[in-house]
Amino acid sequence: MSLPVLVALVVFGIALSVAAVHFTGGTKTATLAGSDQALSRFAEDFPDEVATTVRLTADARTAFLDLRNGRTGIVQSIGDCFLTRIVTASDIVALDVNDSGAISLKLADFTWKGGRFAFADRADTEAVAAALRNLDQAREAA
Known part of the structure; x- marks a missing residue:
């Protein structure tokens, strides 16, 4: 596997992981209801x-x-x-x-x-x- 393809796969994998954490609520900040x-x-x-x-x-x-x-x-x-x-x-x-x-x-x-x-x-x-x-x-x- 060539280096540019490997780099692209790693970048895509990291972006996918970050998106998954964000969309499953991992970046949500808790607040008190009262x-x-x-x-x-x-x-x-x-x-x-x-x-x-x-x-x-x-x-x-x-x-x-x-x-x-x-x-x-x-x-x-x-x-x-x-x-x-x-x-x-x-x-x-x-x-x-x-x-x-x-x-x-x-x-x-x-x-x-x-x-x-x-x-x-x-x-x-x-x-x-x-x-x-x-x-x-x-x-x-x-």
């Missing part, structure tokens, strides 16, 4: 935790949950799955709220570094930022 789904997904990983308030980001890819003892739960979509975390004071490396009302959060966890989160409601942005700042201030006081 607060109930966020609570349910969080309860799968942390059944003993009780969330008092759930705040969804504008794109419905992340939910922040107020937990007891001043901790914050997070449900974040990663691809077509969800990642759940409980954030404590020692997890926060940096926290910033920019002029557009988005929260930038950097965590010490090497498996998930945080991200930028925008909320549809400014009150949600301020409530999540206040909860995370309280965690950050508790860490600095310790």
Whole structure:
């Protein structure tokens, strides 16, 4: 078999594989249907935790949950799955709220570094930022 034919077959095979993954839903990003789904997904990983308030980001890819003892739960979509975390004071490396009302959060966890989160409601942005700042201030006081 000549080299050009082999190259063409390999390129065609790779393109076919990528198309198959895309058309079977492999490139779909998960979103949360609402607060109930966020609570349910969080309860799968942390059944003993009780969330008092759930705040969804504008794109419905992340939910922040107020937990007891001043901790914050997070449900974040990663691809077509969800990642759940409980954030404590020692997890926060940096926290910033920019002029557009988005929260930038950097965590010490090497498996998930945080991200930028925008909320549809400014009150949600301020409530999540206040909860995370309280965690950050508790860490600095310790």
